[in-house]
Amino acid sequence: MQRTVRLSLWLAVPLALFIPAISALAQSAGGAGAPPAGGPPGGNPLALTFKTPDPAHGKEISQSCQGCHGPGLVSKDEAVPGLAGQHSSYTRLQLAAFRAKLRPSEVMWKQAANLSDQDIADIAAYAGGLQPGPAWAVAGADTALRTKGEALFHMGDGPRNIIACAICHGADGRGDDRLGVASITNLAPRYGGEVLAEFKNTPEFGVPHPNAMRIMLRPMTDEDMKAVEVYISSMGK
Numbered sequence: 001m002q003r004t005v006r007l008s009l010w011l012a013v014p015l016a017l018f019i020p021a022i023s024a025l026a027q028s029a030g031g032a033g034a035p036p037a038g039g040p041p042g043g044n045p046l047a048l049t050f051k052t053p054d055p056a057h058g059k060e061i062s063q064s065c066q067g068c069h070g071p072g073l074v075s076k077d078e079a080v081p082g083l084a085g086q087h088s089s090y091t092r093l094q095l096a097a098f099r100a101k102l103r104p105s106e107v108m109w110k111q112a113a114n115l116s117d118q119d120i121a122d123i124a125a126y127a128g129g130l131q132p133g134p135a136w137a138v139a140g141a142d143t144a145l146r147t148k149g150e151a152l153f154h155m156g157d158g159p160r161n162i163i164a165c166a167i168c169h170g171a172d173g174r175g176d177d178r179l180g181v182a183s184i185t186n187l188a189p190r191y192g193g194e195v196l197a198e199f200k201n202t203p204e205f206g207v208p209h210p211n212a213m214r215i216m217l218r219p220m221t222d223e224d225m226k227a228v229e230v231y232i233s234s235m236g237k
Helices: 015-023 055-061 064-071 089-097 104-114 117-128 140-155 189-200 206-218 222-233
Strands: none
Touching: 055 064, 055 104, 055 117, 064 104, 089 104, 089 117, 140 206, 189 222
């Protein structure tokens, strides 16, 4: 399920979809009869209808994901995110976007094409119940960068108007499932760096999540972002 093109969902989805997507972010479990793969015709493709998620079924149907995302959904590739421990709300949103071809990746389009709403909910529940992967090793040359990244993550930099990442993602980097804020603890470093760069270059528009990231990253230098990348990839150390 590796992404072949690295572009944030918030950059990829047309603006017209954002308001209903944010309002339906929780994608609450609904009645019987999930819509067919691809979502209801003419409806919001990011809104899902599903019964109580079944992690056991999610484990079964996510076996093919491990080829890219690693055994037990713990990534071994610096450019590929691990799914273990990611919040269900966030994983559901990403899989729905891939299924609808709103987030670019031909590999993921094929992987998600035949997933029903219930399948997506089950995979997300399974992944969310796993422990995040271990911390990534920090090279000796990056030790000072990690220290700088830790300070920026937890305290920000008031004189430079840099907001602490922990305000939204929490001191442990685990985010908030209720608000759709992603867990970034021990995020694959190269992937994390690419996502930060994408968010910094996100155009101005009135949608909370991308605007919050864009505003937070605007005053950061490339070195600042590299420091945060090194820190969040190694938070468990």
